[in-house]
Amino acid sequence: MTVGLLSLVLLGLAALGFIMGRQRAVLSVKGDTRELHSLPTYYGATVALFTAVPAFALMLVWLLVQPVLIEAHVTGMILPEDIGAGSTRDLVMSDVRRIAGGVDVLVARGTPEDEVARLVADPAALKTRLADAGVALAADVSPHVAEAAAVYRAEVATGRGWLSVSALGLAVAGFLLAAMRVTPAFRARNVVEGFVKVLLIGASSVAILTTLGIILSLVFESWHFFRLYPAKDFFFSLTWAPKFGGGSDLGIWPLLWGTLYVSFIALVVAVPVGLMAAIYLSEYASGRVRSVAKPALEILAGIPSIVYGLFALMTVGPFLRDWFAQPLGLGESSSSVMTAGVVMGIMLIPYVSSLSDDIINAVPQALRDGSYAIGATQSETVKQVVFPAALPGIVGAVLMAASRAIGETMIVVLGAGAAAKLSLNPFEAMTTVTVKIVSQLTGDTEFASPETLVAFALGLTLFVFTLGLNVLALAIVRKYREQYE
Structure with a gap:
């Protein structure tokens, strides 16, 4: 059976x-x-x-x-x-x-x-x-x-x-x-309610157990990797050159640099646009405009990342190459850090705007009324009262968006290329940690080799990095959050 x-x-x-x-x-x-x-x-x-x-x-x-x-x-x-x-x-x-x-x-x-x-x-x-x-x-x-x-x-x-x-x-x-x-x-009711209680406890434990399983699997395989490859070379080498069969140089810094560079450009695009959209929707837009603009803006969050990747490959990349990179003599390829960063920033706009909008709306109306009562204009109220009150939550939203940017893969694959290098030129092709995790585990390769197991060391490093950002965001929000009554 x-x-x-x-x-x-x-x-x-x-x-x-x-x-x-x-x-x-x-x-x-x-x-x-x-x-x-x-x-x-x-x-x-x-x-x-x-x-x-x-x-x-x-x-x-x-x-x-x-x-x-x-x-x-x-x-x-x-x-x-x-x-x-x-x-x-x-x-x-x-x-x-x-x-x-x-x-x-x-x-x-x-x-x-x-x-x-x-x-x-x-x-x-x-x-x-x-x-x-x-x-x-x-x-x-x-x-x-x-x-x-x-x-x-x-x-x-x-x-x-x-x-x-x-x-x-x-x-x-x-x-x-x-x-x-x-x-x-x-007492049948007591038996059923006791079972439901156990079921609820089990459901609430799923996230904890899943996180624990992920951490243990990454730690175990990373430990196996560091038995085969020196940890000093992994964390301090400036070269990424995997060669299946031996002779690899698996330094993480070119990948980490590409990850941070792409994420920085994405935040430069997403944070100003997202914050200005949130301020307009929460403070200036009428109810009718808000009911249309907010859902329309959040549609961006529902677009699959592969679609953004195709948009970067077919539209944004050639545009940046023809209008900026080639005329300025900075590059000849449509795959670049700038391409991936701009498109990723567009993807992150609804994350920043939606979270910031909710945070700004949580500021009590009494603070606005008090500002108006002493003669402040609406713009002065937004700049000197509402925005400072909501700033800790907005910082947390930005850090959450940064974690999302660091973990993105498909946009980088199609928009930034796969070259692991250390360069300041934003119009050069680079790659990120997530892309190399996929590439090292793809194909018919021997799972016990350092060139494959390095994916778990990369994943553990990325996990620790994003976990640190999330913890920092929560700490900022809890430390500086205003308690309104």
């Missing part, structure tokens, strides 16, 4: 448990629900929860543990001679999984099991049949690899069968146990 079908069966049992539990509660008091401790719906929900929750928890744990155990067993079947030159045990295991999946495809298309057994005994014929089925393998299939794929497939099928039996048995046991507990005095 597949996981999807098993899930549907468990949900069906839970629905049946809800109906049965509710009816049993009503029948236990002969239809007078006033004698029940809880509403009949709570009794049905209790039976449904005892039916579904333990079974689904078992499924989750099973699906996490089973692949680890099976792969640990099957990996031991791969002999050193099965690992070809330039390959690794992990790549061979990838072929084992592909072969097992391809055999399942053949069986689904009507290939008998006895013919599958003959194919496993003839690796060359097996590879041909899998190629016909659209399954590409990284290397030739050796007898041990074919046998390992057969064992892998058999153990997965056996584990799936035991999972179905165990989950259904646990669901039925929970169904019967909960149904037996349905009595007028049973």
Whole structure:
């Protein structure tokens, strides 16, 4: 039984448990629900929860543990001679999984099991049949690899069968146990509300656990990278020249410089325009104009970054090259830091304007009225009263936009190029940390090499940098925020 079908069966049992539990509660008091401790719906929900929750928890744990155990067993079947030159045990295991999946495809298309057994005994014929089925393998299939794929497939099928039996048995046991507990005095509402409380706690923990998982994965792989490549060269070298196979120079500073340069230009574009738009919308625009202009401005935030990248590549880049770079003798390419920075700044305008608009609107009207009462004009009130009061929040909004700019990839790929260099010329092609993370993990490369693992060190550095900006923004807002009553 597949996981999807098993899930549907468990949900069906839970629905049946809800109906049965509710009816049993009503029948236990002969239809007078006033004698029940809880509403009949709570009794049905209790039976449904005892039916579904333990079974689904078992499924989750099973699906996490089973692949680890099976792969640990099957990996031991791969002999050193099965690992070809330039390959690794992990790549061979990838072929084992592909072969097992391809055999399942053949069986689904009507290939008998006895013919599958003959194919496993003839690796060359097996590879041909899998190629016909659209399954590409990284290397030739050796007898041990074919046998390992057969064992892998058999153990997965056996584990799936035991999972179905165990989950259904646990669901039925929970169904019967909960149904037996349905009595007028049973506190069903307390059970359901306790489950909802646990569910809410689990939901609130998702973000924390996700962040923790990201940090641990980055730290672990970065530690692996620094075992292969000196940390001193990574943090202090001024050259980025990866060479798969050895002899790489993986200094982070050219990438970090490009990231900061592009982000600086983006903020130079976004912050003045966004702030002026926010001040106009909150202080000068009529309600009718605001109702149209604010949604229209925020449409920019909904445009995918790849569209901005195409806009940079096809429109902004050639325009800056023809009208500025070439006449001034600063460059001949349409891919440049200026191109990416300008387009990224346009993308960030709604972030700055929307956040700043909300912050300015949070300034109490009493401050404006007091300024008008002593004879100040509207412009003087905005400049000397409203803007200073909202400044801490605006600084936080700008730092949040800076974090967004540092993490952008597609606009830089299409607008700034991929050259890692240290230069002050804004019309030269450069690149950023995020672009190199993508490029180092793209293609058929050996995952254990420093040239691939450097992506995790870059990611950890970028994570620490953006986290610092976010913490700084929160600290500024909390320290200087005005408390209005």
